[in-house]
Amino acid sequence: MTSHRHNQQAEPNPRDGYLDAARDCILDVGWRRTTLTEVARRAGVSRMTIYRAWSDMPALLGDLMTREWGTLVTGQVDLTGAPTPEGLADAMSATVDALRQNELFTRIVELDPELILPYLLARRGRSQELILGILAAAITEGQRQGTMRAGAPIAIARSLVLAAHGFVLSAHTMLDDEVDAAALDAELRTLIVRSLTP
Structure with missing residues (x-):
């Protein structure tokens, strides 16, 4: 049978x-x-x-945010092949842009921004751990292949995520007639590439 x-x-x-x-x-x-x-x-x-x-609702929200951001991150990150600073910069920039455009994320930031504060000021969330794991693994492999600089992969990954937080949550405060979103996003990409280049 x-x-x-x-x-x-x-x-x-x-x-x-x-x-x-x-x-x-x-x-x-x-x-x-x-x-x-x-x-x-x-x-x-x-x-x-x-x-x-x-x-309670906080427990439900935690699962909802983990599903939402986890799906978003895994949908943006494609690190097939040898990891490079440019590839990682592309993946991170795409993730930052996708988060800024995600309707649930923007709704929470607009109406209930205090829900985000614990993940910025007190602890890491499951989605942040997912991102850190992906980044650290890519950096480790890039170091093994000689495409990324030496250093502690976990520390480098955490530093990149800290930098990305500002581009996700505060970029709009830095926009005016002199600097537009495209210019800031280009700087984010440059920051990531130069941070990882051997």
Whole structure:
């Protein structure tokens, strides 16, 4: 008998539907006005179904942000082949741009910026750890192949992420008639390339 195990698609995770409902709520009314009850209503399930998955809104938001930013990062980063400073700069610049244009991210920054502060001032989040892991692995491989400068890969990766934070969250404060977004983005790319070049 032939096995059909590999021919069947994986069952969709119902939690994704709940996270989609939470995302829609936050886009519509913001974080402060989103409740687990409203998420359940939009998802078409009971409140207890949502409460069994998440004890409170911060726990749900953490999973939502991890899914959103993780998907965004992995969709932007293509480091196939030998890692180079230019390739890493392209990937980081694309990620920064994608974050600035992400509707959930911009909605949170506009309405509830305090949700971002813990990840800037107190601790790293799961999405930041994902980014750091990707960067450190690429830097390590680049060093092995001689395409990137020597140094502690984890420290270099963390420094690059710290620099990128400003370009994601504060770039708009540096724009005026003398400097536009394209000029700043070009400087970010230059900063990354020169930081990594042997």
